[in-house]
Amino acid sequence: MGSALLSTQDKVHFTDTVQSLAAVTNTGDYRTLLANEIRQLIPFELMVCGVGEIRQGGVYVQHLVNLAVPDAYLGRIINRQGKVETPIIRRWLHTCQPQYYEKDHVKGPPVDEGWRALFDSYHLDSLFAFGQKNDNGNLCSYICLYNVMSDDLQKNILLSNLLMPSIHSCMQKIYVRQQQNAQRNSIQLARLTRREQDIAHWVSLGKTNWEIAIILGISALTVKTHVQNILGKLQLSSRTELIINAAVQNTQLLSA
16 A cells, blocks of 8 residues: 555555455445444444435435434435435535545535534534445445544545445445345335335325324324334335435335
């Protein structure tokens, strides 16, 4: 690597991480690797990453992996079409360079006040975002690390640039497998009861449990139970993934 920014231990961790990324074949193993090995290299509290389609000047989520970022926050920055609505991702898409935002020490161009207020409201302190586009420029892999616990920005940028090719290859491999499982997912959707179909439809539109309860005339607790059953049947980990699943299929989930 030839850089004094990295210690011998950093280089060992880097080599181990690259080897681990090459061996990953599923989202669960990838999530574990992020939580452990990548966190050793660039310490962080929260993280979300994924594969996105690049179109109309934006990134549209196709696959999402979340480590502790609040679903409610993600629901505010990912619209119903799956587009990521943050100035940091827009800046990365324009420059193809790692982006850093810290609320008390802003580096780079200013961000809009609406997003800044949303960021602050979830007690987020910093955001380090980086990614890579595929050769055709129509797909990308991206990572957003929140509350980064390292002041060495240049070292973090170096590590992100070194890691990203392996991360991109791993995420694209997982994405292809997800696409291959699309037919299986459609079969699982058909296993939902009519009530679950109704609730899945309203969740896909961004409605809260309380709002769905009012619409359907049932209790919020009953809605919560149905949502948990839906996620289990569809093998999803959060309602955000359910919303994205609906956006990816370009349909209002089971609205018929």
